[in-house]
Amino acid sequence: MEDGRESPSLHLDLSNFEDGEGSRYVLTSPRSLEACARLGVRPVELLHKSMEEVREGNPGASGHQLNDLYVTQEIQRRRKLEMCRELRMELLQEDHQPDRTCSHSSRGHKDSPITADQHNPPTPFTDRWDPQGMGITGGSVTLQKSFSQGDLFQMEDKARRMARKVEREVWASVPDRDKKIGALMLLKHQEEETAKQRKFQAQQAWDNLKTEEQHIRAALDRQDWPIQLQNYRRRSWCSQLDWQVDPIHTSSHKAEQKTLLKYGLTKAMEDLKNKNTFHDSSSSQSLEERMIKAFKAKLIKELQDKKNVQMKNEYEKLRHSNLKEKVDNQAKAEERVKRVSIQQKEQRSQELQEKLVEQRNKGLHEKASREDELKLMAKLRAMRLEKEQMEHKKMLARLTDHKIQQATDTLEKSILSKAGRARELNFMKESVHQALKKKVDQEKEDQRREIAHVIRMKDQKSNKIRKEKEATVEEGRRIARASFHFREKIRQQTQSRTFDQMALQATLNASLLKTIP
Template identity: 45%
Template sequence: MERGGRRSPNLHLNLYNFQEGQDSRYVLTSPRSLEACARLGIRPVDLLPRSLEEVAGQHSNAFQGQLNELWEEYEEERRRRLRLCKQLRAKIVQEEPRAGGPQAPSAGKGAKETENDGAQVKLRDYTAVPSSYKGDTDCTMMYSTQTNTRKAAALEKERNEPTAPFSSNRWAPKLSLVGPTPPRPSDLRRSLSLGDLTDPEIQVRQLARDVEREARVCVSQRDKKIAALMLVRHRDENLAQQRKLKAQKAWQDLLSEEQRLKEAVSKPDWINQQHGRICKRRSRSSNDDWRGDITTEYLKEKTADLNTGLNVGLERSTSNMDKIHIDELTHATNEEFNNTLFEERMSQAFKFRLMKELQNKKNLQVKNQYERLRHNRLKEKVDIQAKAEEEFMRMSIKQKELKSQELYGQLLVEKNKELKEKAAKEEEQMFMAKLRAEQQQKEQIKHKAMLAKLTDQKIQHAKDSLGRSIQIKAERTREVNTMKEKVHQLLKEKVDEEDKNYRKQMKYLIRKKDSKCHKLLKEKEATVEQGKKTAMASFQMRERIREQTRSRTFDQMVRQAEMNASLLRYPS
């Protein structure tokens, strides 16, 4: 929002109060938190946590250890600032009930002016940056405070100057160039919260009534708040623009006044003309000689006062300009000095890092040589031990082979004996098994004959019982069939009756569902229409506020007309 130069950091409910705050991802939801940040001179972006990857992206040439240290320093600084903002916000919340108490009607305008003056003094005190906050923000805040004082002095000078035309009394001592007086707190009053929204609230209420009357829909509270904030922002921008124009006009008036004074004093005939007029008056009336003497003395005194006042004004204006140049030069030199110090420290750290890495490499090489020698010695010892163990194993294997051959001969003898004994036992077992098999076969033949007789008897008995059961079942089936036919008839009548009732019920439910769907469709259409009306009302509300706050210059209107003509000439 800066146009044509720097402007004083007025307190707004947005990110324009801070440098490089337009691209912030911080969402301002609490006016008190924003007010605390503005009082302490802290950007809301600096209160957000930052990951190690973001720090590495900002310092791409740094090592891992340096990145960790930078991140830890940032976190400590962020927590400290967050703690300060929380404490100041708690103080603001505690002060609000005291400041918002009922006032006596007799206080009137004077009480309001004193309150606003006190608020301005608090604002001026809190806008100073704390000494612990280091970096480039110190220089920027000092420069903004200096611009504040200069513009405030120009505004005060413009108020103190008389509005009458430039008359012959301009050479009076009371209009001599004097240094800029400090501004009164009532001239720089600003709102510190959302409480000073009386005029925008009235405008928003009127616009909301008009829109509600036209659209026949209630405007939401959110749209009203957005409209009020838009009006407040537009009002603050207009006030800042007016102050800037007033300051420029006052500065131009001062320059023109100074130029006129220089031109008047530089004329050599001015004092001679005044002296000639006095001589003529003396010749006209010789009785008024004492008056002529007094007038000459008076003119001499006035010219002396004028010359002294002019010299003082020129000295003060030149001293102010010198101060401005000195401040700018100190600001530039501080920045250059800080940059050179930072580069020297970075180069020293880089050199220290290289020396440390070289020392580590040398130590590692010595350690590797020692480990290589140690490994070779250990390898020789292991080879000697392996050879000794191999010889020992060969001797032990030979001894074991001899012992195993002796044992193998003994085992063969014993195994032959066991095989012979086993063969004799198997022959005896085979003979006994044949005898048992013959006896079992005889017993089985007898058992089968007995079973055949029993089966013949059972078959005959089954034939007799089957005939009887067939007759009984036939009689029972006849009875069951007659009963089933009767039950089937009854069930069929019952099912027909239930089917008729179900059809009637389904028709009733279908009618009811159709009426319900028709009703829901109407309600949905009504809600959609209501939503469209509310959206249109909010759109009209914002469009009217934009129309009220829109201020296009003649150049902008000319550019818009040229663009429209080019679009009409070359249609897409």
């Protein structure tokens, strides 16, 4: 039993993934969801939000407020994420620790089922996530962890009992491979059922959280009228600032001010005349003169300011025209310098081309003279070689005639000697042929008897193999029948996919577990 616990190839843990630190969505394992549930943190709060998402959630906030809000949310998110990771690591360490409370015998361990409540008692939630407000009681929350080696041994024992029952029914043994696959399928089915229950509970909690969030957002939407009023005031102030900075609006505003000033002065004078009818004429005249002088002084100051602006604009235009003229003169001078340099380069290139043509003509003349000299030398060598070849041919003809005469004499002698040797050789061949024919006939007879013996042995061996094959086929049929009944019982236990599909999935999972260090 202890040896089985130490076998890494039979460990099936498909619900726990520890290598998700680099992923953005880190809440895919049951341990992460359980950590969030214990801390009262919604999984969506651990996702990173960009500046655009923060701006969409707070449309009325300014740039500085958005930056502060973004930094605050990011600090809170990282703090919550670190807390969830620490709790998740603690849960993983609890999973890997051996169960010290189980002191039963091996038979008692096989017969007693292991549930999640025996390993992990239900942990109460914090105040931030009230299970009663969401319709989840503390007793009904059974967030079961991933199954351990003990669960696998329990499923193996159950599969062996089913296999023994099938063997008694069909009088054939079930293969060990089918037993192991059946145990894995039963364990996988149990994990799927637990995962479905856990998913349903998480979905129910998530729906409750979404409803609560919608209520909070609706309350916030009803309380955003001070922010909208502040945005309206900011937009009106910006529009006034733009109108004051625009020079066209400034000039028109000044003209309107002058008109209003004149109208105001006239209206004030009329009011003063109507109100001060009983005053003396000297005091009214002095007041009118002072107002006219003040208006004239203001008008003169405005005209002087306008004249200063015009003089400044004329000075800028004159300076710009001088700079433009200076740049044009400089560009013309540079163009003249470039044109002179181009002419000089063309002149140098023409002189260089003339020198190259002269050198090429001189080289061609020297080459023609050398070729004439080489032709003359080649002609002399050809004449000398032809003379030597004629002398060599005459010498070869004399040697050939001498060799032909010697060959004729030698051929006559060899023909006579070969005729004598041929007669002796024919006699020897005839005697050897008679001996070989007798030997071949004897070998054919021996080979025929040996082939007949081999055929008899092969017939006996083929009959024996056929009988063994029939027995093997019959045994295979019995094993296949037992395996089929065992698979049907496994399918009835799982009531999901076919046994072949589950066996293929289990084989793939087992191979993946073997590759994991």
